[in-house]
Amino acid sequence: MRRFALIAVPYLWLLALFLVPFLIVFKISLSDTALAIPPYTPTIKDGISALIAELDFENFTFLASDDLYWKAYLSSLRIALISTILTLIVGYPIAYGMARAPEEWRATLMMLVILPFWTSFLIRVYAWMGILSNEGLLNQLLMWTGVVAEPLQILNTNTAVYIGIVYTYLPFMILPIYAALDRLDESLNEAAEDLGCSRMQAFWLVTIPLSRNGIVAGSFLVFIPALGEFVIPSLLGGSGTLMIGKVLWEEFFNNRDWPVASAVAVILLLILIIPIILFQRNQQKQAEAEQ
Amino acid sequence: MSQTVFAPWNDPDEKPLIRFQNVTKKFGEFVAIDDLSLDIYAQEFFALLGPSGCGKTTMMRMLAGFESPTSGRIELAGQDIAPVPPNKRAVNMMFQSYALFPHLSVWDNIAFGLRRDKMSKDAIEARVAEMLKLTRLEKFARRKPHQISGGQRQRVALARSLAKAPKLLLLDEPLGALDKKLRQDTQFELMDIQESTGTTFVIVTHDQEEAMTVASRVAVMDEGRVIQVATPAEIYEAPNSVYVADFIGDVNIIEARTKAVGEDKYHLDWAEGQAPLTAASAKSFSADQKAHLAIRPEKIRISTERPEDAPNALQGKVLDIAYLGNLSTYHVELPGGQVIKAQTANTRRIARRDITWEDPVWISWSATAGVLLAE
Amino acid sequence: MKRMTWFNVTSLTLGFAFLYLPMIILVIYSFNASKLVTVWAGFSTRWYGELLQNEAFLNAAWVTIKVAVISSSIATVLGTMAAYVLVRGGRFMGRTLFSGMIYAPLVMPEVITGLSLLLLFIGIGLDRGVLTIVLAHTTFSMCYVSVVVSSRLVSFDRSLEEAALDLGSSPWEAFRLVTLPIIAPAVISGWLLAFTLSLDDLVIASFTAGPSATTLPIKIFSAVRLGVSPEINALSTIMIAIVTVGVITASLVSKRSSLRAQEEARAAERPSA
Numbered sequence: 001m002r003r004f005a006l007i008a009v010p011y012l013w014l015l016a017l018f019l020v021p022f023l024i025v026f027k028i029s030l031s032d033t034a035l036a037i038p039p040y041t042p043t044i045k046d047g048i049s050a051l052i053a054e055l056d057f058e059n060f061t062f063l064a065s066d067d068l069y070w071k072a073y074l075s076s077l078r079i080a081l082i083s084t085i086l087t088l089i090v091g092y093p094i095a096y097g098m099a100r101a102p103e104e105w106r107a108t109l110m111m112l113v114i115l116p117f118w119t120s121f122l123i124r125v126y127a128w129m130g131i132l133s134n135e136g137l138l139n140q141l142l143m144w145t146g147v148v149a150e151p152l153q154i155l156n157t158n159t160a161v162y163i164g165i166v167y168t169y170l171p172f173m174i175l176p177i178y179a180a181l182d183r184l185d186e187s188l189n190e191a192a193e194d195l196g197c198s199r200m201q202a203f204w205l206v207t208i209p210l211s212r213n214g215i216v217a218g219s220f221l222v223f224i225p226a227l228g229e230f231v232i233p234s235l236l237g238g239s240g241t242l243m244i245g246k247v248l249w250e251e252f253f254n255n256r257d258w259p260v261a262s263a264v265a266v267i268l269l270l271i272l273i274i275p276i277i278l279f280q281r282n283q284q285k286q287a288e289a290e291q
Numbered sequence: 292m293s294q295t296v297f298a299p300w301n302d303p304d305e306k307p308l309i310r311f312q313n314v315t316k317k318f319g320e321f322v323a324i325d326d327l328s329l330d331i332y333a334q335e336f337f338a339l340l341g342p343s344g345c346g347k348t349t350m351m352r353m354l355a356g357f358e359s360p361t362s363g364r365i366e367l368a369g370q371d372i373a374p375v376p377p378n379k380r381a382v383n384m385m386f387q388s389y390a391l392f393p394h395l396s397v398w399d400n401i402a403f404g405l406r407r408d409k410m411s412k413d414a415i416e417a418r419v420a421e422m423l424k425l426t427r428l429e430k431f432a433r434r435k436p437h438q439i440s441g442g443q444r445q446r447v448a449l450a451r452s453l454a455k456a457p458k459l460l461l462l463d464e465p466l467g468a469l470d471k472k473l474r475q476d477t478q479f480e481l482m483d484i485q486e487s488t489g490t491t492f493v494i495v496t497h498d499q500e501e502a503m504t505v506a507s508r509v510a511v512m513d514e515g516r517v518i519q520v521a522t523p524a525e526i527y528e529a530p531n532s533v534y535v536a537d538f539i540g541d542v543n544i545i546e547a548r549t550k551a552v553g554e555d556k557y558h559l560d561w562a563e564g565q566a567p568l569t570a571a572s573a574k575s576f577s578a579d580q581k582a583h584l585a586i587r588p589e590k591i592r593i594s595t596e597r598p599e600d601a602p603n604a605l606q607g608k609v610l611d612i613a614y615l616g617n618l619s620t621y622h623v624e625l626p627g628g629q630v631i632k633a634q635t636a637n638t639r640r641i642a643r644r645d646i647t648w649e650d651p652v653w654i655s656w657s658a659t660a661g662v663l664l665a666e
Numbered sequence: 667m668k669r670m671t672w673f674n675v676t677s678l679t680l681g682f683a684f685l686y687l688p689m690i691i692l693v694i695y696s697f698n699a700s701k702l703v704t705v706w707a708g709f710s711t712r713w714y715g716e717l718l719q720n721e722a723f724l725n726a727a728w729v730t731i732k733v734a735v736i737s738s739s740i741a742t743v744l745g746t747m748a749a750y751v752l753v754r755g756g757r758f759m760g761r762t763l764f765s766g767m768i769y770a771p772l773v774m775p776e777v778i779t780g781l782s783l784l785l786l787f788i789g790i791g792l793d794r795g796v797l798t799i800v801l802a803h804t805t806f807s808m809c810y811v812s813v814v815v816s817s818r819l820v821s822f823d824r825s826l827e828e829a830a831l832d833l834g835s836s837p838w839e840a841f842r843l844v845t846l847p848i849i850a851p852a853v854i855s856g857w858l859l860a861f862t863l864s865l866d867d868l869v870i871a872s873f874t875a876g877p878s879a880t881t882l883p884i885k886i887f888s889a890v891r892l893g894v895s896p897e898i899n900a901l902s903t904i905m906i907a908i909v910t911v912g913v914i915t916a917s918l919v920s921k922r923s924s925l926r927a928q929e930e931a932r933a934a935e936r937p938s939a
Binding site: 002011017022090101114118119124128170231252268269 | 671673674675677678681682684685686688689691692695744745747748750751755758760763764767768770771773774775776777778781782783785786789801802804805808812837838862865866868869873883886887890891893894898899902905906909910912913914917921
Binding site: 185187188190192193194195197198201205206209212 | 382386392404
């Protein structure tokens with residue numbers, strides 16, 4: 001009896017507050033927009049048969065025909081991909097440096113990487129607004145050193161979005177790579193050198209392949225949330241920054257078009273399934289390799 | 292047979308392959324290697340033996356190029372190797388952990404060093420095949436390191452480090468990870484491979500039995516210094532110090548004061564009220580000098596009656612018997628409380644053994660059985 | 667023997683400068699006397715004073731803390747239960763669906779979680795306010811808690827529980843007296859994680875909050891959309907300070923307790939004199 005309750009309580013909670021809402025989104029994505037409260041039709045009140053009969057894929061055909069949407073999906077994918085690569089380029093040397101640091105520093109370095117996790121995401125994004133704006137510190141510095149004569153427009157561009165994503169998701173990249181590098185036996189590099197590799201060759205032939213799992217895990221941990229990101233493009237990006245999270249938000253709050261917003265959400269999820277499955281597979285492989 | 296003929300260290304015309312000249316290595320304040328000089332000759336199977344922290348691994352890492360001496364000079368075939376980075380040295384190393392690349396197959400592991408030399412594909416294939424055959428790994432070429440046994444991994448590591456035909460092969464505790472039975476078999480395999488390839492091997496080990504089995508010469512090390520370099524037989528039979536005698540095998544040490552009685556012959560006063568012991572020694576000792584008599588247990592006879600002819604005979608009581616199957620070691624307590632170990636081969640079945648606990652017994656040895664050591 | 671090259675030192679220095687400089691600059695400018703956030707006009711605590719006068723912020727902060735405490739506490743209970751079911755529950759109907767529902771919210775974009783919950787609340791006619799935010803936050807943070815706790819449970823020696831059962835405890839007593847004390851650190855860090863996630867959340871709260879209840883992140887977001895403001899700098903500084911003190915204290919406490927454990931282990935190994 002106790003076992004039943006133990007399983008039932010969290011189970012029912014998740015069914016009611018995770019699965020059912022998601023099914024509702026799916027259902028509404030197949031409904032039509034209406035000037036009513038709630039602003040869509042049909043609703044449950046119309047009866048089950050009418051409900052099923054009236055559902056259609058109209059919203060999805062609308063999404064396919066209006067190039068705003070598929071451009072937003074493509075642009076989200078591109079921004080997420082570029083930011084992931086940038087985060088890898090920035091994060092790998094840091095993780096590598098941490099793995100090479102003296103034993104007694106490592107705990108502190110770890111804590112320094114994790115600390116930003118606990119501080120507000122919103123504040124971390126906000127911090128860049130003051131730095132990147134036209135009168136911001138970065139432009140002041142660039143002009144003072146004479147690199148540029150006119151302030152650079154960085155805030156409200158895609159560049160600012162890249163910086164924001166790299167900055168906020170950097171710990172997600174560093175930690176799995178550090179974990180992989182930390183496990184790496186130093187004698188493997190020495191063996192490679194002993195067999196005739198230069199240090200650089202040993203790095204490419206041994207260190208990189210053996211930290212592959214960490215690289216893959218870190219990349220997905222950045223790519224997946226970056227794809228649906230809302231706060232960063234809306235604070236740092238400009239009107240030209242198209243990201244699907246922002247589109248969904250605007251569709252819902254500004255246009256109050258719930259069926260279209262729901263359709264946008266459903267497609268975003270479909271896109272996310274591929275990287276999520278790949279990520280899962282990588283994690284499983286890693287777990288198996290450890291056994 | 293080669294053991295008796297092969298002794299380049301006795302030939303003054305022979306040039307050593309490796310020469311350590313007054314090498315010192317410090318890590319911060321810690322002196323790992325202390326003004327050490329040592330010659331190793333081509334085709335030797337040389338063992339660096341000592342407890343952990345004695346500096347043997349540091350010596351090996353200096354040869355491989357992962358550490359450089361703080362002062363002094365290391366020569367390989369007459370050339371100072373200090374400016375040569377590890378990847379340019381004709382020296383290969385077999386790591387204690389084997390350091391096999393987990394992402395590469397056995398075949399690719401062995402080919403790894405050959406590929407760095409820009410060898411042709413055919414030449415690499417031929418060389419890897421040869422190495423696989425030498426180490427009897429043909430069947431496992433396509434497996435990854437985690438798919439083979441510990442003994443096989445050890446052979447892959449050996450094949451990989453031998454593939455480039457180095458002038459010198461370094462082996463860092465190569466058999467440490469294997470169980471005892473496998474270790475003994477592998478020791479002979481190592482010797483065969485060393486002999487058939489003609490490569491100079493330097494092995495680091497803390498296992499004296501291993502060093503004695505495989506090596507042509509052994510350097511016993513302690514605290515960054517070499518205490519004695521000699522063949523295994525010399526090290527065992529004629530240790531130059533109490534440290535070496537004690538480190539290699541089992542030994543009884545009796546502290547005494549010397550009194551010369553004739554040429555190379557000494558009387559030893561070792562305990563009050565006891566007759567002096569007699570020992571022969573080529574090294575001379577002054578009168579009343581403090582000395583240690585080191586005698587191996589197997590050189591001590593044990594009997595129930597006092598032997599007539601023995602120059603040294605002491606009476607005692609059996610305290611303990613360690614039965615090892617082929618041998619038995621008797622711990623005999625002398626009247627003064629000192630315990631002497633005596634070993635006999637069990638040529639008779641256990642039921643007929645005539646000495647048991649608490650029995651009064653005589654232990655005896657000849658004048659040349661022990662070694663007289665100053666320190 | 668690891669090699670620390672100039673390259674490693676440089677990449678660590680630059681990397682940590684990148685991670686910390688923006689926040690340090692933010693903190694410095696919170697003490698700027700000028701209203702213009704990019705011009706330094708001398709040291710002042712003026713904005714902290716104004717912040718304390720700003721009732722809208724104070725109310726929002728109060729709502730946020732209330733939501734975070736309640737939702738993280740419920741999430742910890744539910745998440746620990748879920749972890750226990752996942753690791754120890756054995757087979758039951760719909761186990762795959764259950765573990766799917768635990769892991770899916772971790773990768774679900776916040777906009778989708780927020781949207782779906784809002785549509786549910788509207789569907790069942792629940793007025794949006796503190797309750798709806800608590801429900802939403804509990805749902806996604808319980809998944810984080812259960813991941814943290816289950817990773818501890820997996821490495822937990824099951825024979826300890828079996829020993830307790832063998833010595834006559836009921837399953838519930840075994841859990842309460844043996845399992846819970848041992849997994850307690852994971853449960854606590856799960857609670858802290860849930861609490862922080864709730865404090866931090868903007869997107870889901872924006873969907874599920876109503877006019878009657880606004881959280882601090884929503885307030886901050888609508889303020890910073892208009893640009894940088896010194897009051898927000900001051901608020902951010904306070905939040906950063908709280909987190910920093912919290913994290914450092916927690917790590918010192920855990921370091922000290924692990925040191926103590928080591929010392930005790932060493933003392934236990936010494937032969938008693």
